[in-house]
Amino acid sequence: MINRLLSLLVIAWALGFVWFAVALPQPAGDEHTDAIVVPTGAEGRIPHGLALLRAGRAERMLVTGVDIEVRPAEFMAEYGVERQLMDCCITLGFSALDTRGNARETADWMAQNRFTSLRLVTSDWHMRRTAVELASRLPATVTVLRDAVPTQPSFITLVREYHKLLAAWLLSLV
Template sequence: MIRRFLSSLFVLWVLGFLWFAVALPQPAGKQKTDAIVVPTGSGGRIPRGLALLRAGEAPKMLVTGVYSDVKPREFEVEYGVSPELMECCVTLGFAALDTRGNARETAAWIAEQKVRSLRLVTSDWHMRRAALELQGALPQETVILRDAVPSKPSLSMLFLEYHKFLAAWLVQALPG
């Protein structure tokens, strides 16, 4: 009985990992939202968010999880952002240290900004966990458009992220 249960659990784990690794989330199409949210991390996220902002897909953008020593002027130079665009439309969030912190920082920002829909821009391998954490932190009626930045993650990166995703899912699924 226990052997059968453990075997079934193992098969589910393997099938889940295959789904996680093979069916990575994709970029979103053209759809306007109230804001763009970009957690810092692997390459391509911030440039993608800024391109969407410049294209008018949303009027403002939060970059969450920015290292505390980064100055807005340094960000402007690094990413070719004009001071005018920074002033009107880009918020740098310094409070988050991890994905769960990104979700909390985003929830506080969207409440302050009165955002009802947002475009989450993050790596394809990170999207599922980032969206899960965000859904847990935001009001239920907030619409999250997932916009994955394609990457070429290693098998070990996918393996680690799959387990982080499972842990986050279990934390949210358990009562209390």
């Protein structure tokens, strides 16, 4: 009996991993949201968020999980951000250290600004876990548009992220 249960768990894990690795989330369309939220991390996230902000897909952008050593002027220089855009529309969030912290920081920022919709910009392999963490902290009235940045993740990255997703999902059930 125990061998059958273990076999069933292994099969479920393997099928789930295949789904996770083969069906990575995709970029979103041109929909408008109140805000854009970009967790720091893999390449391409912040430039994509800035391009969306400049294209008018949202009024404001939060970059969550910024290192406390980074200053706005350094951010502006690194990403070619104009002073006017930085002053009006971009918030650098310094309190998050991980994906859970990104979700907390995002939920606080959304509530402070009374936003009801956000475009989540993160790597395709990171999107599902980030969305799970956000869903556990945002009110059900907040709409989240998932906008994945396409990547070429390694097998190891996919395995690690799949396990982190499973853990986040299990914790969300508690």
